[in-house]
Amino acid sequence: MYDVDRVAAALRGVLPSDRVTTAPEDMIVYSYDGTWLVGRPQMAVTPLDAREVAAAVRVAADEHVPIVPRGAASGLAGGAVPAFGGIVVNMTRMNRILDIDRVNMTVVTQPGVVTASLQAAVEREGLFYPPDPASLRQSTIGGNIATCAGGPRCLKYGVTRDYVLGLEAVLPSGEIMRTGARTAKNVTGYDLTHLFVGSEGTLGLVTEATLRLVPLPRARRTVMADFSTVSGAASSVTDVLEAGIVPCAMELMDNTTILLVEEHLHAGLNTRAGALLLIEVDGDPEVVPRQAEEIAAICQQRANGVRLAGDQKEADTLWTARRSVASAFGKLRPHRLGEDIAVPRSKIPEAVERIRDIGIEHDLTIAIFGHAGDGNLHPNILLDLRDEDETSRTLAAAEEIFRVAMQLGGVLSGEHGIGLLKRDYLAENLDPQALAVMRAIKRTIDPQNIMNPGKVLSPN
Numbered sequence: 001m002y003d004v005d006r007v008a009a010a011l012r013g014v015l016p017s018d019r020v021t022t023a024p025e026d027m028i029v030y031s032y033d034g035t036w037l038v039g040r041p042q043m044a045v046t047p048l049d050a051r052e053v054a055a056a057v058r059v060a061a062d063e064h065v066p067i068v069p070r071g072a073a074s075g076l077a078g079g080a081v082p083a084f085g086g087i088v089v090n091m092t093r094m095n096r097i098l099d100i101d102r103v104n105m106t107v108v109t110q111p112g113v114v115t116a117s118l119q120a121a122v123e124r125e126g127l128f129y130p131p132d133p134a135s136l137r138q139s140t141i142g143g144n145i146a147t148c149a150g151g152p153r154c155l156k157y158g159v160t161r162d163y164v165l166g167l168e169a170v171l172p173s174g175e176i177m178r179t180g181a182r183t184a185k186n187v188t189g190y191d192l193t194h195l196f197v198g199s200e201g202t203l204g205l206v207t208e209a210t211l212r213l214v215p216l217p218r219a220r221r222t223v224m225a226d227f228s229t230v231s232g233a234a235s236s237v238t239d240v241l242e243a244g245i246v247p248c249a250m251e252l253m254d255n256t257t258i259l260l261v262e263e264h265l266h267a268g269l270n271t272r273a274g275a276l277l278l279i280e281v282d283g284d285p286e287v288v289p290r291q292a293e294e295i296a297a298i299c300q301q302r303a304n305g306v307r308l309a310g311d312q313k314e315a316d317t318l319w320t321a322r323r324s325v326a327s328a329f330g331k332l333r334p335h336r337l338g339e340d341i342a343v344p345r346s347k348i349p350e351a352v353e354r355i356r357d358i359g360i361e362h363d364l365t366i367a368i369f370g371h372a373g374d375g376n377l378h379p380n381i382l383l384d385l386r387d388e389d390e391t392s393r394t395l396a397a398a399e400e401i402f403r404v405a406m407q408l409g410g411v412l413s414g415e416h417g418i419g420l421l422k423r424d425y426l427a428e429n430l431d432p433q434a435l436a437v438m439r440a441i442k443r444t445i446d447p448q449n450i451m452n453p454g455k456v457l458s459p460n
């Protein structure tokens, strides 16, 4: 075990002392992420550049101390929770956008930039960074890269991975590595950039990223349709895609989610609907209104009601409703376990039905929403953690939900990552040889196992 005073003194030798803390009240703040998991660190540092990150990591490497990268801590898998104590590296002050290149459509950024701020900055230049986690007003680009964040628009535009061209990262040895390039194409050696995307801070700290941008769509329209059943909504998703239209988002909410959101926001959702689809198309102003009409007509065949947002203000209200589901749930129960399974799109109705049965069996409220176009569902189990029995029923239900995903040919996580939360189920969802290769990669890059230990891969 390391000597905290000695390690803290070494950190103060390489970083200004006002950016190194061991204060108990700070340690409490750095114990959490967006889950209910808790792990207390002993130290935290707030670097301003890669050189400072590298210096702190070298101290950790010399003293065998766990190091935990942390962005906005909005993660929903426990990735930023210091499960084994150690040093939290708070990346939020590395928050400068370094270069926006309009001609080559790229942005070079530090990792602590908030996702929505980066989007706003490139949009002022007529460019677009599509990945849009619902947490975009809090989450950082570094956290998005580390979790390969998704969001509603990923149906058309892809996830964070599809926008990362290159990285600068500090390895567990304290060495600084640069990967990728500003070029649109690059097959020069192994793809280390994408090895780091989604690695949840277990291989190193991202200190700079070069991201691909696309032209800002000049028009967008939103359609909302409500259905008696989830199955009707899911069939409409297929109908729209089969008609050759790829909307940028196709979001599903079940009746429980609709009721809670409407009570919270009064956005005009039909609370009698069994399910609701929120669909957005974007692109050319000549094409978008026609596609929106076509989508409305397709949905009309199965829906009870279809509404085409008349203007951007109305569309924004509907999307705010979608982005507010997490806060709406808080009105019913103080805590939630936000799940994140992904299944083949055709399996959505079966997945929803089985998750509902799990809720009934365990006497729990499970609200289901998600990215229907991607087959990515977020069953949220609502609970009060002070109720021990309800908590243990929640954990049992979550395990059953993971198994439903796997039995339907899906995966444990579509976008939140594995972190601590799903680590113990990873082996069930991966080919054993693939898991062995992952362990070998981790051992090679981080032989001391100091970089975010215990996340993604279980210790043995």
Ligand SMILES: Cc1cc2nc3c(=O)[nH]c(=O)nc-3n(C[C@H](O)[C@H](O)[C@H](O)COP(=O)(O)OP(=O)(O)OC[C@H]3O[C@@H](n4cnc5c(N)ncnc54)[C@H](O)[C@@H]3O)c2cc1C
Binding pocket: 033, 034, 068, 069, 070, 071, 072, 073, 074, 075, 076, 078, 079, 080, 091, 111, 132, 133, 134, 135, 138, 139, 140, 141, 142, 143, 144, 145, 146, 147, 148, 149, 150, 151, 152, 200, 201, 202, 204, 205, 206, 207, 326, 415, 416, 419, 452, 455
């Ligand atoms: C209300 C709500 C809605 C959400 N909606 C979505 C959604 O639609 N889609 C989605 O994908 N996620 C969503 N999330 C989850 C979360 O916001 C994302 O996982 C996000 O990418 C985390 O970013 P962060 O900056 O908060 O990272 P943190 O939570 O701080 O960290 C997440 C992981 O990344 C690592 N990390 C952070 N910064 C770095 C870095 N610079 N270098 C290396 N590793 C690093 C951490 O160690 C940790 O393992 C939501 C969360 C909330 C609370």
